[in-house]
Amino acid sequence: MATAQAWIPSILGYALMFHLYYTLPASNSSYKYLRTRRHQTFPIHATVLYRTEQARETRLKFLICAIASAWAKSWMFNREVKPALSEEPSDEDEDVKDETRHAESIDLSSLRKHNLVAKKLTKYYGKNLAVNQISFTVADDECFGLLGVNGAGKTSTFKMLMGDETISSGDAYVQGHSVKTHIRRVHEHIGYCPQFDAIFEELTGRETLQLFGLLRGLRRELITARALILADKLGFIEHLDKQVFQYSGGNKRKLSTAIALLGSTRLVFLDEPTTGVDPAAKRQVWRAVRRTTRAGRGVVLTSHSMEECEALCSRLTIMVNGRFHCLGTPQHLKNKFSEGFTLTIKMSVSESAPMSEQVDVVKDYVTSNFQEPKLMEEYQGLLTYYLPDSTMAWSQMFAIMERARRVCSIEDYSIAQTTLEQIFLQFTKYQRTDNI
Numbered sequence: 025m026a027t028a029q030a031w032i033p034s035i036l037g038y039a040l041m042f043h044l045y046y047t048l049p050a051s052n053s054s055y056k057y058l059r060t061r062r063h064q065t066f067p068i069h070a071t072v073l074y075r076t077e078q079a080r081e082t083r084l085k086f087l088i089c090a091i092a093s094a095w096a097k098s099w100m101f102n103r104e105v106k107p108a109l110s111e112e113p114s115d116e117d118e119d120v121k122d123e124t125r126h127a128e129s130i131d132l133s134s135l136r137k138h139n140l141v142a143k144k145l146t147k148y149y150g151k152n153l154a155v156n157q158i159s160f161t162v163a164d165d166e167c168f169g170l171l172g173v174n175g176a177g178k179t180s181t182f183k184m185l186m187g188d189e190t191i192s193s194g195d196a197y198v199q200g201h202s203v204k205t206h207i208r209r210v211h212e213h214i215g216y217c218p219q220f221d222a223i224f225e226e227l228t229g230r231e232t233l234q235l236f237g238l239l240r241g242l243r244r245e246l247i248t249a250r251a252l253i254l255a256d257k258l259g260f261i262e263h264l265d266k267q268v269f270q271y272s273g274g275n276k277r278k279l280s281t282a283i284a285l286l287g288s289t290r291l292v293f294l295d296e297p298t299t300g301v302d303p304a305a306k307r308q309v310w311r312a313v314r315r316t317t318r319a320g321r322g323v324v325l326t327s328h329s330m331e332e333c334e335a336l337c338s339r340l341t342i343m344v345n346g347r348f349h350c351l352g353t354p355q356h357l358k359n360k361f362s363e364g365f366t367l368t369i370k371m372s373v374s375e376s377a378p379m380s381e382q383v384d385v386v387k388d389y390v391t392s393n394f395q396e397p398k399l400m401e402e403y404q405g406l407l408t409y410y411l412p413d414s415t416m417a418w419s420q421m422f423a424i425m426e427r428a429r430r431v432c433s434i435e436d437y438s439i440a441q442t443t444l445e446q447i448f449l450q451f452t453k454y455q456r457t458d459n460i
C-alpha cells in the first residue's frame with residue numbers, strides 16, 4: 025500500500041508535466057523562428073536566437089512543471105484521509121471520561137496553571153488512526169505512565185507533543201503554550217528522551233551533555249556540575265569521557281535519560297528509558313525519575329515494564345488502538361479491574377504420612393473454604409490456585425490460611441492480588457495488529 029501511495033504522486037506529477045509541456049503555448053517569436061526553420065530559410069543569427077528563445081521557454085515550462093509536480097507530491101503525502109471520528113465511544117471507562125471532561129473544561133486563561141494539557145489529540149498516518157482524540161493533564165510532581173503494546177500510539181503521542189509529527193486535530197498546551205502554534209516555547213519546557221537514542225557517536229558522554237546543555241542555554245559551569253551529578257546518579261560516571269560509540273546499549277539509554285533531565289525543565293518525556301538497562305541500573309534510573317518528580321517536575325513515561333510503571337507512576341493509562349482504556353493510580357486499577365487472587369501453598373515435608381495424602385488434605389481444605397478455587401499448577405509440593413472471588417476480604421483469606429497451617433502440613437503460603445500485568449493483558453488483547 026505504501027509503495028502504491030509513493031508511486032501515485034510521481035505518476036500524477038509526471039503526467040501533469042508532460043501535459044503542460046505539450047500544451048503550453050510557445051511565444052510568438054518562437055513560432056516565427058520555428059516556421060522559418062521549417063521553410064529552411066532562416067539566417068544563422070536566427071538559429072541562435074531561436075535556440076536561446078526555445079531554451080528559455082523550455083526552462084520556464086520545466087519550472088512550471090516541476091512546481092506542479094512538487095505540489096502534487098506534497099498534496100498527496102500531506103493529505104490526511106480522515107474517517108469520521110466517533111464522538112465518544114459508549115463503552116469508555118468512567119475514569120477516562122472524567123479525565124477527558126476535566127482536560128477539555130480547562131479554558132485558555134487557566135492553561136498556564138497546568139504543566140501539560142492535551143485536548144482531543146489525534147494523529148492519522150494516511151488512513152491509519154494512530155492516536156484517537158486523547159485528552160489528559162499532567163500536573164507538577166506527577167509521573168504519568170503511558171502503557172500499551174507495540175503500535176498502541178505512545179510514541180506518536182510523544183512525537184506530536186514534541187512537534188516531531190504534525191497534530192492531525194486537537195492540540196496540547198505545555199505551561200499554556202500551544203504545541204501547534206508555539207512549538208519553540210514548548211521546547212523550552214520539555215526534556216525528551218526519545219525511544220531511539222538521538223546522540224552523536226563521535227562525542228564523549230561529557231561532550232554530549234555539554235552540547236545539549238548549551239543548546240538549552242545553560243551556563244557552562246552549571247552544565248559541568250549537572251553532568252557529573254547525573255552521570256553519577258544514573259551510574260555511567262566511569263564512561264563519561266568515552267566516545268558514545270563505545271557505550272553499551274544500556275549506557276546509551278542512561279545518557280539519553282541524562283540529556284532529558286539536564287535542563288531542569290518543567291516537563292520530562294521518557295520513552296522507554298530503561299530498555300536494555302540491567303536490573304540494578306534500572307533502579308538507579310528509577311531513583312533519578314523519583315527525584316525529578318519530588319523536585320516538582322512532571323514526567324510522562326512509557327514503558328513495557330509493569331514493575332517500572334508500578335514503581336514510578338502516580339497515575340497511568342493503558343492505551344489500545346490509540347485510545348485510553350483505563351486511567352488511575354496503579355492501586356486503583358488493581359482494585360477496579362482485579363479478577364480474583366492467586367494463592368500459592370508450599371507443602372512441608374512430614375514423616376507422618378506420604379506426601380500425596382497430605383496434598384489431598386490441603387486440596388480438600390482449599391476446596392471447602394474458598395469459592396470455586398481453580399488449581400492452576402501443582403509441582404513438587406507447590407500448589408498454585410486461582411481464587412476468582414474478588415469480593416473476599418484479605419483478613420478473611422488470611423484467617424482461613426492461618427487455620428490451614430495449623431491443621432495441614434503447610435510450610436508457607438502467599439496470597440496476591442491480580443498483577444498490573446494481568447490487567448494490562450486483559451486490555452491489550454484488543455489491540456489491532458494489522459497496522460503495526
Ligand SMILES: Nc1ncnc2c1ncn2[C@@H]1O[C@H](COP(=O)(O)OP(=O)(O)OP(=O)(O)O)[C@@H](O)[C@H]1O
Nearest residue numbers: 149154172173174175176177178179180181459460
Ligand atoms: N511514521 C509513520 N508512518 C506511518 N505509520 C506510523 C508511523 N509511525 C507510527 N505509525 C503507526 O502508528 C501506530 C502507532 O505507532 P506508535 O509508534 O505510536 O506506537 P507505540 O505505542 O509507540 O509502539 P512501540 O511500543 O512499538 O513503540 C502504529 O500502527 C504504527 O504502525
